[in-house]
Amino acid sequence: MFKPLSITLAIAAAFPHFAAAQEVERVIVTGSNIRTTQKEGASAVQVITAKELAATGKSSVADILRSISANSGNSYNEQYTGSFSAGTSGLSLRGLGQQNTLILVNGKRVASYATAQDLKETFVDLNSLPMAAVQRIEVLKDGASSVYGSDAVAGVVNIILYKEFKGTETSVQVGSSTQGTGQTEKSASLQTGFGNLDEKGWSVVFSLDALKRDKLQQSDVDWLAGSDFRNQAGGSRTWVPTNYVNGDATQLLGGRQGPLELLPYGDITPGKTGQVLAYNPSPYKTLIPGIKRVHSSLRGTLRLNEQTEAYADLLYGYSQADQTFAAPLSVSSGLRAWNNGKQALDTIPVLLPVGHPNNPTAKPLPFTATLFDLGPRMKQDKVDFFRALAGVKGSYLGWDYDVSLAHSGSKLKETVQNFVNRYEFEKVLADGSYNFADQSKNSEAVRNRLRLSTLRPAESKLSVVDFNASKELADLPAGPLGFAFGAQWRREEMDSNTSTAVLSGTELRPAINIIKGTRDVSALFAELNVPVVKDLNVNLAARADHYNDFGNAFSPKGSVRYQAAQWLLLRGTVSRGFRAPSLPEITNSTSVSYGSVLDPRDPVAPNQARGVTNITAANAKLNPERSTNLNLGIVLAPSSSTSVAIDYYRIKTKGVIDTETAENIIATEAQFPGKIVRDGQGRILTLYRQYANQGDRLVSGFDIDLRQSFAAQPWGKLSLNAQLSRVLKFEQPLALGEAATNGAGTNHFGSIPKWRGVTGLTWDYAAFTSTLNWNYVDGYQQVSNEGERVKPVGTVDLTVAWKLNPATTLSLIVQNLTDKRPSWDSSTSFFDYTQSDPRGRFAAVKLNYKF
Known part of the structure; x- marks a missing residue:
């Protein structure tokens, strides 16, 4: 399905008579600033074309990128509903975290999401980026701090949008789960282009895409709805005991009400006796939020003269995610509210006073109760994302240059409902006007006094000035000596706030992620490409960054590319990088x-x-994390229809922040x-x-890329593409001062399966193109339950496209064809959402029309 650029160009290198028959354009490949006809460089770049994007049947950039084999772990999508960044989706190459993977659009930066993931990770939300406008995606699976800066330690993803487009193309897609969950998905797109650079001297491309998907609750999935996993290793009945007094779950406060049922305590906690009131949490757990997204892209290019063109692009995305945040609030001895003056939490007494209708004793009675009649706590996240960019590029005195100015932002408005007002709670607790034991007796007026709705705002901004220039300094016997240099200045700003209800101490059990900071970053970088002898190239690059909050960082890189034979390419890079706090x-x-x-x-x-x-x-x-990257690779192309690439990587990071x-x-x-x-x-x-610099981390592994095509036959044409990634080590200390623990194949540091693979088989026959993809995620050891191994999962996706006429294509798309369930993981109560999807089989029909 995904064809690495390395494989394609290795074949061209193996058959020079084929390459010579074509006019080869000089281009810049992600990871370098030097234009060259040698697209196959010293670093492996995986290219996903627009045709391959369509063949996956996936409806978003996020779904495409998260399925690649190099996405080892520690990346999140909208299944992470308990996050401050709910509804988002990121990418974590090599399992090193979303903050170590740089996301570019047309080679330029975009703003990070409005707030942080897991409190600390600043990252680009893939759900805010357009799908219809994508011409190809280049994934550099090699550290590139020397070219791009701090956040390119694990690799770079460059999403390249159409510069020119002829005509207009529209599509409509409708899909649904086949498992009776009630989840449907609808999407539509429009792409149109005007002008022609060669003939008219200008071009404009506009795209628009939209996606709507229903919310999926745990209670919608039959094998999760009962929240009873006692038939699984380390599993339990995960019902929640509540409504009791004196800290003893068997001393009941009232009886059955709302969703409460009377259960043997031992069903929930083996070894316990007596009965408890408990509820099934599944109706209050959103597995996948309901989403609405709209993305638009406008790109224009104007040729000023034969050597110069001006360009501008505007990206806008709107995303909305709706979810059940949690069950109604439970009040107990651990109830807190924020004290902004002290910058600490105040403990709120949860005691039924003497004389309260629910307290038959002669002293204050500690209790635990869930306020079911207030309703589940709900959350909606609405995000506006944009980037406005303008620049000029061309040639002057033999130099190819590109200068641009960009401003980008992400703005979040998060609203919640059915949270609880601390001051009203204290009042009803004191005056006895709220009945905890039989909530059906409460008036709607009292319930409305307790209910609290809030707004949490957050915003991230990025301003960037970029300049780079390149030139062939001399013609050496083995080829041209290429040189590039450049500079960048950028300002990063984040203002992630909390609601006024939290700051005033009004909201009970508040969640807070206040971030307010600005930093300026300036950088100088240079690159030299030296053809040493025929078929041997050495590339040297370096970057010096200055951060106004922690200081300086220097990132050198050296790489070698050796065409040992027509059928054999050897390559390697060594570099130093860093991640700024x-x-x-x-x-x-x-x-x-x-x-x-x-x-x-x-x-x-x-x-x-x-x-x-x-x-x-x-x-x-804090000091920055400092990394050393080593990459070694070999590409074999024994025939025009066969190619194999094997690349080894090793990333050593000192002073990991955590x-x-x-x-x-x-x-x-x-x-x-x-x-x-x-x-x-x-x-x-x-x-x-x-946060502290906790220690060192060592990550190593290798990637295998395979391509095999079969010549056209009467029965059609077949092509096979496979990518397989193996994590050898993911070592770091569990605590400062301890020896390193290898987390590869475990969930010590998030789930890091040793193997991930994607294999695609495409069959072209007459008016039909069919693609069958097998996605494999290896099992791993579950460390909190010794002896439990989470089983591997393999899912199959099928796309069949029928070209009804030159303008119209009808496609059938089935994700998870065999309806494979995620594997049980007791540490997550059912399955790890960073590795699996609970939707089961999902079928869709897509109609595409060009005019």
Whole structure:
């Protein structure tokens, strides 16, 4: 399905008579600033063409990129509903995190998402980028800090949009789950072009695409709806005990009401006796948000003279994600509200006073209750994204140059409903006007007093001035000596706020991710391409960056390309890179988040995930992460129809920025008790963390790219493409000062399967083009449940396109043809959403028309 550029050009290199018969255009390939006819460089670049994009049947740039084999782990899409960046989608090449993969559009930067992922990762939201306008995508699976800067440690993705387009093309697609979940998906696109650079001296391309998808709840999926996984290794019935007093789940507060059922305590926590009131959480869990997206792209080019052209492009994207954020609020001993003056959380007493209708005792009664009659807590995230860019490029005195100015931004408005007003809660608790034991008796007026809706704003901005120039300095015996240099200045700004209700202490159990910072970055870079002898090229590059908040960084790179024979290409690169501390990590920021931990000392449910509060602090004394990258590759092209590329990578990072894991904080509680706060029962309430340079990380592995085509026969033409990635090591300490642990094939550092693969078989016959794709994700060891191995998953996608006439194509698309379920992972209650999709088989029909 995905054809690496390296393979195609290696074949051309192996058959020079074929290449010589064509006029080869000088181009710049992602990862270099030097124009060359030698598109196949020292670094592997995977190219996904517009035709291949269509053959996948996928409806977004995010879905395309997240399926590539180099996306090893630690990348998130809209399934991460508990995130401050809900509804987004990122990419994490080599499993190194979304902040280490640089996303470009037409070779230029775009603004990161309005707020951070997992509190600290600044990243580009792929869901904000257009799909219809994409001509091809180039994926550089090699560190490129020397050319692009801090966030290119793991690699670069360059999304290239059409510069010219003839005519108009429209498409409509409608699809639905075949499993009765009620989830449907509709999309449409328009692409049109005017003018012609060669004939008229100008061109304009406009595109528009839209996507609407229904929300998928856990209760919609039959094998997840019951929240009972006792038939799985390490599984349990994950119902939630609530409505009890004195910290004892068997001392009931009232009886059945709303979704509550009376269950044996041992069904939920083995070894416990008695009965509890509990509810099934599945109706309150959104697996995939309902989404609405619109993207538009306008690109214009004007030829000023034979050597010069001006260009401009405007990108705009609107995204909306709707989800059930959580079950109605449960109030208990760990209830908190924010105290902005102290920059800390205040504990709110949850005690039924003497005389309260629900308190038959003669003293204040501690209790736990879920406020079901207020309704589930809901969330909507609306994002406006844009980039406006203008520039001039051309030739002057033998130099090819490109200068541009861009401004980009991402603006978030997040609204929530059915949260709870702290001050009204304190009032109804004191005066007895709210009945916790039988909520059917509560008036709607009291419920409306308690309900709270809020708005959380966030914004990210990026301003960039870019300049680069290149020239062939001399004609050496082995070829031209190429040189490029350039400069960049950019300003990054992030203002991620919280609601006024949180700042005033009004919202109970607030989540906070306040980030406010600005940084200026200036850089100089240079590159030299030296043809040493025939078929041997050496490329040297270097970049010097200055950050006004932490200082300087220098990133050199050297690479070698050797055409050892017509059928054999050898290549290698070695470089140094860095990742600057993100604005959330180093600047003024406050983070209060909620997660879950397995606490073996929990007195109520030691084998079940416990919700806790995380308070995370920034660190102004952070140093950047420093990396050393090594890449070695070989490309074999024994015939015009066969090509194999094997590339090894090794990335050593010093001073990795992170916080200590929750598992390690709990394991070392006796030595560092101040990092944990427990309630009177002994249950964890709060974990305290701070960003620090934790230690070193070593990641290594290799990629295999295979291409095999078969000559046209009476029965048609076949072509096979396969990409396979193997993670050999993913080593780093679990805590500062500890020896490194290898997380490859485990979920120590997020799920990192050792193998990922994509294999595509395309059959062209008459008016039909059929593509069958096999997507493989290896299993991994589940570290929190010793002995449990999460099973591998292989899914099959099918696309059949029927060309009804020269203008019209009808396609049938089936994702997950065999309806394969995600593999069980007890650490996530059912499956790891970074590796799997719960939708099951999904079928769609697409109509494409050109005129």
